Amino acid sequence: MYSKKNRAGLALGAAISLIASLFGGIPAANAATETAVVITPTVGTGTSVLVTDDFQLQARTGSAQVGVTGTWSYHIVVSTNSAGLMLGEGANTVSSWSSFTRLHSTVVSTSDQVMYVSGGATAPRLALKLNGATSLSASVTVDVTPYQDADGSHTKTNGDIVGDTVRVTFVPWATMGAAVTLQDVTAGDNGATASFTVTAGAINYDQLDSNFSVAITSTNDGGSTDSSVATGPEMVLQSHSESGSVATAPFTTSGAVQSVSAQLFYNGLALTAPVKKAVSALTIAGVTVSAVTGANVKQSATAEADARVNSAFKLNAFPHTTSITTSMAVAGTWSVSDIGTTFAMDADSGVIINGTTYTDSATLLASVFTQAAGTTTIDVTSFGQGTPDSNTTLTFKYTSQLQSKTLQVNFKVPTYTVAYTPTNTAGPAGTAKTLLLR
Numbered sequence: 001m002y003s004k005k006n007r008a009g010l011a012l013g014a015a016i017s018l019i020a021s022l023f024g025g026i027p028a029a030n031a032a033t034e035t036a037v038v039i040t041p042t043v044g045t046g047t048s049v050l051v052t053d054d055f056q057l058q059a060r061t062g063s064a065q066v067g068v069t070g071t072w073s074y075h076i077v078v079s080t081n082s083a084g085l086m087l088g089e090g091a092n093t094v095s096s097w098s099s100f101t102r103l104h105s106t107v108v109s110t111s112d113q114v115m116y117v118s119g120g121a122t123a124p125r126l127a128l129k130l131n132g133a134t135s136l137s138a139s140v141t142v143d144v145t146p147y148q149d150a151d152g153s154h155t156k157t158n159g160d161i162v163g164d165t166v167r168v169t170f171v172p173w174a175t176m177g178a179a180v181t182l183q184d185v186t187a188g189d190n191g192a193t194a195s196f197t198v199t200a201g202a203i204n205y206d207q208l209d210s211n212f213s214v215a216i217t218s219t220n221d222g223g224s225t226d227s228s229v230a231t232g233p234e235m236v237l238q239s240h241s242e243s244g245s246v247a248t249a250p251f252t253t254s255g256a257v258q259s260v261s262a263q264l265f266y267n268g269l270a271l272t273a274p275v276k277k278a279v280s281a282l283t284i285a286g287v288t289v290s291a292v293t294g295a296n297v298k299q300s301a302t303a304e305a306d307a308r309v310n311s312a313f314k315l316n317a318f319p320h321t322t323s324i325t326t327s328m329a330v331a332g333t334w335s336v337s338d339i340g341t342t343f344a345m346d347a348d349s350g351v352i353i354n355g356t357t358y359t360d361s362a363t364l365l366a367s368v369f370t371q372a373a374g375t376t377t378i379d380v381t382s383f384g385q386g387t388p389d390s391n392t393t394l395t396f397k398y399t400s401q402l403q404s405k406t407l408q409v410n411f412k413v414p415t416y417t418v419a420y421t422p423t424n425t426a427g428p429a430g431t432a433k434t435l436l437l438r
Helices: 232-237 361-366
Strands: 003-006 016-023 038-041 048-050 055-060 071-078 085-090 109-111 114-118 125-130 140-149 166-171 179-182 193-199 212-218 226-230 241-245 259-266 275-280 286-291 297-301 304-308 312-320 332-339 350-353 356-358 368-371 377-383 393-400 403-412
Touching: 038 140, 055 166, 071 085, 125 140, 179 259, 179 275, 193 212, 286 297, 286 304, 286 393, 286 403, 304 312, 312 332, 312 393, 312 403, 332 350, 332 361, 377 393
Parallel strands: 016 193, 048 166, 304 403
Antiparallel strands: 003 241, 016 241, 038 055, 055 125, 071 114, 071 140, 085 125, 109 114, 140 166, 179 193, 212 226, 212 259, 259 275, 286 312, 297 304, 312 377, 332 368, 332 393, 350 356, 350 377, 393 403
16 A cells, blocks of 8 residues: 655655656747737647647737737647547636547648637637557647638638647657656665656646556555645656655665665556665664864864854764774764754855755755765854854764764853963063973
8 A cells, every 4th residue: 555645755665666857957938029910839838749648729809919809719730630639619717628538530621631610709718639559659749820710711821810820749658857866775764765857848747648657566565656746836846755665674774675776657557677786785783973073173072162252174984893993884864863952054144065955954864975985074164153052953864774973062152261360471671581382
């Protein structure tokens, strides 16, 4: 059984967490000619769509159009007459159009791949769909030219008010360039993170008819699959992050759990091949975290360090074997698990960690700093802080192979004490004397 919940952070469930995103940016649309009828996608950016999905357009009067007469109509040219294009006419509101109950192949006149569709007196909506297409079907282009049938001929003539042509391109699923990755799986853990990406701008993701999902399987789940769903609009907003739980035992390197696999699906059909990771054995027994003693920081207790406020310093992680003095070069992550109530976070105050500036507490608490094997220190600089007190603190957490430790850094104003050891100095009266103060 799989249960899902949307939230900003990722808490690993017993089998899966999912992060979804788009590669690249969304291209800007060309400006339309406003002296005639204008058609645009009903939602989203771009006019490419999956061959298995429908695409919706809407028409409006151009802002500079004059002499508005005649029935709203469309002149449609299909790149191949074997495409089986289906048309849907719609009302002027989203609510009445969303059911797709009028999706059909009605045309006023047909000549090979050319169709003329008459609309209503108000701005119509038009849906395009390829009948019987599959995920592997070849690309098909459909050129749609809006016009107002001024002479009532049911065809586009020189006397009509003609708008810009919009080309809708139906593309195979491979155009999305989908990919799925799976984090390394460690013995003793009971969670794994799968991530997937698709190419931004490849299609109009806001007009997808179905959802993406990632299926996770492991050799300890009895062949069950566990899915997490992401919609097209969520992909555009790059806001999808989800976790879910299934019944599973902790991963092991024994026969109970030998591997974990992830595979990406759209509308229940596979988009990628499965990605499999074998369960890795643990190579460390524990970790320690400490301050790298210097002019601006010192270790003050087992799990605490004192740092000069508004200054730079370093922290160090030490993954070790069963021998606490034997280090191991393994990958790990740093995070900030707690922010003291008087540690200022605003436009002018915050902290810089490994070169990244944080001025928002929620963003800082949600951030994870990944370190490659062999790298153990992070650079920290506080800035913009006022006079600190006992609550001006940051708690850092280091995690590697299920082992973690925290270190609370107390920010303080340094105090100075003049040290002087009296000495006897001899010399002629009235001459200068040199004294050493430490």
